[in-house]
Amino acid sequence: MNEPRIYENVIRIPYSWTTGPVIGAFLTALRDEKKILGARCRECKKVWVPPSDVCAPCNADIEPGDLVPVSDEGVLTGFTRVAHELMWRPADPPYALVLIRLTGADTDLLHLVKTPSSLDRLEMGARVRARWKPERTGLITDIDEFELTSEGNP
Amino acid sequence: MPPKVACVGIGITEQKSKWELTLPALYRRAAKLALEDAGMKWRDVDSIVIGNSPELFEGVNHPEKWIGEAVGGYGKPLYRVHTGGSVGGSTTIAGYVNVASGMYGVTLALSGNKLNDCAHATLGLSTVYDPILGRYNFAAGAVSFVALQARRYLSKYGYTERLGALVAVKNRVAAGRNPTAHIKVPDNYDVDMALAAPLLSDPLRLSDCCPQSDAACAMIFANESRARDCRGPVAWVKGACAVGEGLYYAERDIAVPIALRKAARTAYERAGITNPLEELHYVEVYDAFSYQEPIWYEGLGLCEWGEGGHLFESGLTQRGGKLPANMSGGVLSSNSIGASAMIRKAEAALQVMGKAGARQVPNVSLALGHGWGGGLQFHTLMIFGRDP
Numbered sequence: 001m002n003e004p005r006i007y008e009n010v011i012r013i014p015y016s017w018t019t020g021p022v023i024g025a026f027l028t029a030l031r032d033e034k035k036i037l038g039a040r041c042r043e044c045k046k047v048w049v050p051p052s053d054v055c056a057p058c059n060a061d062i063e064p065g066d067l068v069p070v071s072d073e074g075v076l077t078g079f080t081r082v083a084h085e086l087m088w089r090p091a092d093p094p095y096a097l098v099l100i101r102l103t104g105a106d107t108d109l110l111h112l113v114k115t116p117s118s119l120d121r122l123e124m125g126a127r128v129r130a131r132w133k134p135e136r137t138g139l140i141t142d143i144d145e146f147e148l149t150s151e152g153n154p
Numbered sequence: 155m156p157p158k159v160a161c162v163g164i165g166i167t168e169q170k171s172k173w174e175l176t177l178p179a180l181y182r183r184a185a186k187l188a189l190e191d192a193g194m195k196w197r198d199v200d201s202i203v204i205g206n207s208p209e210l211f212e213g214v215n216h217p218e219k220w221i222g223e224a225v226g227g228y229g230k231p232l233y234r235v236h237t238g239g240s241v242g243g244s245t246t247i248a249g250y251v252n253v254a255s256g257m258y259g260v261t262l263a264l265s266g267n268k269l270n271d272c273a274h275a276t277l278g279l280s281t282v283y284d285p286i287l288g289r290y291n292f293a294a295g296a297v298s299f300v301a302l303q304a305r306r307y308l309s310k311y312g313y314t315e316r317l318g319a320l321v322a323v324k325n326r327v328a329a330g331r332n333p334t335a336h337i338k339v340p341d342n343y344d345v346d347m348a349l350a351a352p353l354l355s356d357p358l359r360l361s362d363c364c365p366q367s368d369a370a371c372a373m374i375f376a377n378e379s380r381a382r383d384c385r386g387p388v389a390w391v392k393g394a395c396a397v398g399e400g401l402y403y404a405e406r407d408i409a410v411p412i413a414l415r416k417a418a419r420t421a422y423e424r425a426g427i428t429n430p431l432e433e434l435h436y437v438e439v440y441d442a443f444s445y446q447e448p449i450w451y452e453g454l455g456l457c458e459w460g461e462g463g464h465l466f467e468s469g470l471t472q473r474g475g476k477l478p479a480n481m482s483g484g485v486l487s488s489n490s491i492g493a494s495a496m497i498r499k500a501e502a503a504l505q506v507m508g509k510a511g512a513r514q515v516p517n518v519s520l521a522l523g524h525g526w527g528g529g530l531q532f533h534t535l536m537i538f539g540r541d542p
Contacts, residue, residue: 007286014273015213020176053179056223059196061182 022051025064031138036130037067038105049105050140070104072130073149077101077108079122090141094119100128100146111146118148127152156254158542160381160388161503163192163374169336169488169497172270173368177214178224180370181264184493185225188262188372193385199374200258201231205245205265207491208238211278212271225264225372238282239296239442240396240527241265242496243534246373247394250536253375254391260380266370267492275366275491282528296442297363301355303530304445307409308357311460315357317467319348321444322361322486324472329483331512336367336488362444364489371493371500378542389503389538392520393424401529414453414526414533421535422455425520431456434477434537436505436521438498441484447471450524451479453533473515481505481513495525499536506538 019027022039029035039051043058049070053062078099085093091114099108113119113128128146136142165187167173173180181204189195202225206217214220218234221227237244242265249263269275276295283294292298308314327343329335339347351361381388397420399413400406418430427433439450448462456477457465465471471479480486482501485494502523504510519540526533 009285009291011210011281013210013213013277013281015271016273017213017271018172018174018176018268020174020179023176052223053176054182054224056228059226059228 020053021064022053022062022067025067026051027138027140030140030142031136034072034132034136036070036072036102038070038102039066040068042066046106047104048107049102049109068104070102072102072143074100074102074105074128076122076124076126076128079113081119081122096122098122098128098146111140111143113147114145115147121148121153157256158378158390159250159253159375160378160390160542161373161538162376162381162384162388163188163194164500164504165189165191165372166334166493166497166500167266167370168334169367169369169490169493171336171365171367173268177212177217177268178221180268180368181221181266181372182224184264184266184370184372185262188374191386192374194260194374196226199226199230199260199262201252201261202227203245203248203252203261203263204232204234205236205241205263205492205496206234207241207267208236208278208282210281211275211491212268225262231258237396237532237534238527239440239491240495240525240532240534242371242493243499243525243527243536244396246496246499246536247396247534249373249375250391250394253377260374260376262372262374263496264370264372265492265496267490268368269366269490270368297358298355299529300443300446301358303408303449304357304362304443306407307445307449310409311463313463315349316345317448317463318357318359318362318444319345320466321441321447322348325441325444325447325480325484325486326361328473328481328513329487332482332487333511334369334488335483337365338483338487357445358443364442364485365487367488367490369488369490369493369497371496373496373500373503387507387509389506390540390542391536392426392539393421393537394535395420395424396532396534398528398532401531408530409449410459411449411453411530411533413531414450414524415455417533417535418454421522421537425537425539427520427537430454430522431477434520434522435518436502436515437471437477437479437524438482438484438501438522439479439524440495440498440526441480441486442489442494444486447479447484450526454522454524478515481510481515495527495534498525499523502536503538506540
């Protein structure tokens with residue numbers, strides 16, 4: 001009679017977030033050109049990937065004209081192999097969440113490594129390259145994952 | 155008495171149905187307008203307070219994480235405050251307190267929302283009801299809950315739906331003079347046109363309800379020495395107070411805002427006001443729904459309980475009246491929620507500074523801005539004066 005009850009429900013609300021012009025151009029380049037754009041701050045000249053509307057340390061505006069292409073290759077600056085199965089997950093474990101400093105960028109990009117042969121060889125500074133999806137829709141996951149390159153790695 | 159603090163700069167973005175900017179970029183726009191207004195640079199800001207509505211309203215969780223760096227927050231003291239619809243008021247008060255405490259010389263307070271990033275604001279609003287008793291499942295949103303308040307007010311004091319239409323006409327026509335207002339109507343808009351609007355939730359018609367807007371507002375508060383460095387007019391904070399009441403409690407009457415009455419008493423005492431109807435020159439109340447304007451008059455002690463409708467009908471709060479109210483068009487004409495309670499304070503301050511443009515009321519030296527949020531339960535007030 002007096003036992004506490006458990007009440008379950010799900011909050012389900014559709015949203016449509018505006019990307020703004022800078023992030024919009026970044027997403028379009030992923031989809032149409034398989035190209036990664038960074039935002040070069042006009043003050044410190046540092047390149048943000050992914051781009052932002054503002055360079056925080058300089059407090060400087062970033063506009064679409066400040067976008068420059070960077071390489072789709074870079075080095076790992078952080079990694080963790082995810083083993084637990086979350087309700088929301090980008091892939092079935094094991095996969096790795098990684099930070100990548102792309103060549104030409106001054107910030108770290110958060111992305112994934114999924115290929116088993118790459119997962120076995122993760123280490124700081126390992127060279128990686130984007131593997132693009134054949135069908136792209138203008139999302140950060142148009143890059144399916146990053147793979148360790150054959151050259152430059154042990 | 156706390157140290158003297160002034161609002162030295164105000165930035166209000168256009169309030170409209172869609173800003174094609176990210177949330178941080180919209181806040182940045184408001185911040186730049188306020189800095190320009192104050193004649194200040196980013197480096198002049200010592201601390202930052204960010205306001206934003208409950209996260210589900212626009213689907214951005216922990217928004218200060220994203221917004222902070224866009225408003226000069228890199229390496230500066232920054233925090234977020236949050237009280238639902240009154241968040242803009244709480245943020246304004248927090249910005250003021252940051253300076254009044256002596257901790258910071260200049261504080262930038264910002265609040266806003268992009269309500270149109272949500273499929274319908276009522277979906278997010280419906281989730282603020284407690285999860286267990288299924289109030290979320292009633293999908294009352296704000297409209298139907300306030301409809302309960304409006305019906306109670308009309309029944310209790312014998313007013314008719316004409317009262318809501320009268321408020322709608324005053325505020326929607328006033329919005330025509332406000333370049334940032336969202337909904338504007340022609341000058342010949344009248345009570346019959348308001349009463350012909352479609353019914354949303356009896357007695358509320360579309361004409362009685364605010365739109366859902368995208369907007370941000372920024373206000374800069376400065377201590378006395380920094381305020382004296384400003385070239386333009388400033389608005390001195392004479393009194394501020396925030397009071398909450400319970401959501402459901404014995405004998406609660408949602409048409410009798412006791413928390414507002416208490417907040418008003420405290421704010422008046424701090425400002426040295428004994429008769430607000432005689433001493434105030436301008437008020438901006440949070441009229442998200444038309445019938446609330448007379449209810450808030452009562453809470454503000456401008457008249458006795460039940461007399462707010464008669465006060466409204468007397469014309470005293472119309473343009474040209476003794477105490478004009480909501481000459482900005484009010485929340486009824488523009489409602490981003492996040493910015494709205496701050497804009498009420500900002501509009502009051504602009505009137506005191508003499509910078510309200512076409513909506514300026516002559517000779518305003520004491521003005522009040524109000525906000526409400528939660529289940530009609532959180533009230534915020536700030537009173538500005540021309541003299542410190």
